[in-house]
Amino acid sequence: MKYLYAFTLVTLLLSLIADRKKTWQALKIACKRFFKIMPPFITMLILVSIALTFIPNKVILAVLGGGEHNRFLGMVLGLILGSVTLMPGFIAFPLCGILLKKGVPYMVLSAFSTSLMMVGVLTYPLEKAYFGSKVTIIRNAISLLIAIIVAIATGFVFGEIAR
Amino acid sequence: MKDLTKRLLLAAYVIFIIASVALNFEPGKRLGENFLSFLVDMMKVLPFAFILIGLFEVWVKRETVEKHLGKESGFKGYIWAILLASTTVGGLYVAFPVAHALYNKGARLSVIFAYISASAVCRVPMTIFEASFLGVKFSLVRLVVSIPLVIISSALLGAYLEKKGYKMQQIDT
Structure with a gap:
């Protein structure tokens, strides 16, 4: 489980550094699907x-x-x-x-x-x-x-x- | 009408648990506890899985998925699906949204089904845990017998549905 958290966090940070807009979009997709x-x-x-x-x-x-x-x-x-x-x-x-x-x-x-x-x-x-x-x-x-x-x-x- | 029945059942469930807690009715309390413990367990995994799915959607190119898991991927597609499945955490409830994301990016149906079944039978941490309780031989028999069957049945089911023009449900509309 710890690996999942670490992996998610690192990927999210890398994504944030690379492209803020895209990361925001990714989180929006994540939320939308989650609640759906x-x-x-x-x-x-x-x-x-x-x-x-x-x-x-x-x-x-x-x-x-x-x-x-x-x-x-x-x-x-x-x-x-x-x-x-x-x-x-x-x-x-x-x-x-x-x-x-x-x-x-x-x-x-x-x-x-x-x-x-x-x-x-x-x-x-x-x-x-x-x-x-x-x-x-x-x-x-x-x-x-x-x-x-x-x-x-x-x-x-x-x-x-x-x- | 169907929606109303569903709501009534949900209300009955919630009222039953609240009443059980108030009246100290053991089985009803256990029901509530079971619900909560499973909810907590899955919430430890699901939000993170969905964040990764979101990142996958924006960063991974459609061509990449099509090439490795799509129509042209051939047998290698299954190998990728099984490798991906072996690292999946949680269970079927994580595999479904991941499968849906792969499908959106152009993975073919038979590879999707192989991924789902494989994520049930060959997740690495689970298999190690299983072997420690039931022995390596037991786990090996299960893997050796089930993986070929998973590939064959997924190929057949995928081909059948592809021919029928089947489409997965749309989740984001």
Whole structure:
């Protein structure tokens, strides 16, 4: 995060030195787009807060923790939970680490973490504002398919699916 | 009509949280806390991302983007998209506005989709963090399997939409 701040600051200063007018214009574009995207962004945050309240980490631990006996059921549950939630990596991966220690198969964790990152049910309002609803749905369907393939491949590599 | 429903739902959400705080209703308070914590997290990233997008819009030449990410860029376009994605911070909510800026400057659709998906799966700090919890082998399998699939699916989706004359939504009007 610090790199982002430093990089933005340095770029902004360089731009200011090079051309004041252009820099002003850039900031205007930044503001305009930022505020334009606020409504769908807030909608997304509301959805995220609702999902997080109904599906707290405890629930994810309990649901996926049961996946050690039936890998394929666990994989499907992982895909569903990963798709309908949204959380930063610094929360998601420690969670996966706990599950791994509990004996949850890699393919279940892969299904969960990959769909978490790639499939965005909660980001739908935001994505729709940029791409329209049809493309958003197609793109997320493809992402879900990729998450399934990655999970199955993980199962093979870790010997969790019989060859 | 649709707008009215949206406003009513928003009002209900806000009133519910305020009432929960007033009446000490735990789940409602947690809802409010979750909203705030995510808002704060994203506000640490978004304004800076948008400033960089603004600077990108005024300084980077259209020809540069067209050459590296546009119609003539070929397979190299995907490589650039994935490299750019690996340095993206945040998540999809940052990738969308960046993708929009690239699109405005003439990047082709399939490269845009590859960028978005890649920014979900191969951001460098995230991958390092993932490997430290789940092992390098786990991260490698994910990258090796997902990146080719991302490129193939983005190429197909881009070609399909290009043929249909699809245009991205206009944000600044």
